[in-house]
Amino acid sequence: MEIKRPYLLFLGDVKDSLAAKTGLGIVDWRRDWCLGQYRLPGCMADAKIDDLSIAEAAEMGAKTMVIGVVNAGGVLPDHWIDSIVDAIKAGLDIASGLHMRLGDVPAIRDAAERHGARLHDVRHSTMSFATGKGTRRPGRRLLTVGTDCSVGKKYSALALEAEMRSRGMNAEFRATGQTGVFISGRGVALDAVVADFISGAAEWLTPENQPDHWDVVEGQGSLFHPSFAGVTLGLLHGAQPDAFVVCHEPTRTTMRGVGHPLPTIGQVIDLTRACGRLTNPDIRCVGICINTAALIEEDEARALLSETAEEYELPVTDPVRFGVAPIVDHLRMEFPV
Template identity: 40%
Template structure:
């Protein structure tokens, strides 16, 4: 397998000094989706509390002040995704301590651990590993290869960044498995890779090879009946549309799920740039996808975190009526309607 693979069983998540919902998104997702694998969260200010109290998820997982308080772990995962992806220098003593204890250190940041002389020397001396999730050696272009007949690829796309494409894809995979289906989540970003243990960090793949890396990821997993592929960026985002299109053509989806955050009107990270209207984006995605492989939208996932219960209900009804597609908030209302749409799509694909 050419994709990155992680096999750690007990993890200490490091968020010390950065334990906010905005900065610690990676930690929160790990706590939600790898709960049984998390031994502790390291945050001095929150020591003595639980992950549930600190982050609103993770139950009774303890928050501790140092590795001395971690009963058992084979790795430390850096649980933050700050703007710019910089590695906090104040974490150096703890990272060195972890390596000396023969614990692997896993990072999804843009500052690579393996390019730091002290970290590299300490890891080599102790026999520990430095794992930079974004570091990769993908150097193959896509070949437009055919995939297994009967396998269905569902790809989450959206109107902007950081709206819930990964969460939607994970919840669809969970829902399909609960319904007795053979389904696998395929990660395309650092947090998804840390959750699932494998994947391709497409935002750090050289541009010519993005589609090839995505195609290879699908080819390595096409024995499953359903592949749920995490989306990245947005087809209309001035900064990230190239990654979005490369991923779209590489995975050649049969079905798309459109994700958006209700109430968000401007592009994340760029002041005063409006997000194009939803219909224009949906049309663009469908046109671009069909240039590679026959594809259609099967549903809409709405992030309603800004809305009250009645407002959320009205928004879901509105978008369903406008686009004649099933809509849900996978957290608030569950993923059942989108799961049913995935199963219906496979029945159509298999019968063709």
């Protein structure tokens, strides 16, 4: 299951940075796992790390070439296949978050078989999970939840892991989406698991652990999102978090991809507690992360954060702008070692 490191990031010839966001996210959070980037002529994205050829990367010890791009249909352009086959021939494994499976391309499948390379399609789980049991297990867990999709749940979880580790806490990021899997080198894309096994997969991902160990679990969707709330609930039940952090984007008026209004932060806290109690009666909210990027003036951003802190009597921060220290302070108070 583990994706071998270090990585060579393949950015292809994508037309902008957004199309390479998976690769750029890996560099943001795991700079030292990335030996370099391999770009085709015309590539408009730049992860600001060394440009390497496949031969150079292989010589320097690269173990996996990660297809660090996203595109609308999730398909693999034909003119990338040669590069992938070359990487396999050079001894690298390949990891992809595209919808299309690597092994469905005959040239890639054949090369992988011939050279013993592993093909990781992180969007497709090849694992079998048990159904969730809901039994309490040792170790502590923190889950990020959201008022919507794409409001910073992965970013917040990674920032929390980094802050907790910097204080010597035993914290481990647990990935539940494709970019997160590359960043942690393991994990499971929960949205690709068969429905019956959502909470079972979340239990597998956050197993029994030391009493002082924190799994910091990347949330998915929102309990209030009509497309994905089932995944959110299964993850909540399976992760049985002791603590959760609500993530929010204050300028959004309707939920991503649908016409529904955003819930309030308070509604998310209440429903997360009401549902989470099923597998962890002591579940509690320990903070709120707000993306204030749209508020250019820092004063304005700080005002919003302190208003929200007062309303909910919780630490509130923008993890990108101000870090997550206040939340970790509060977490340590709520869960003394």
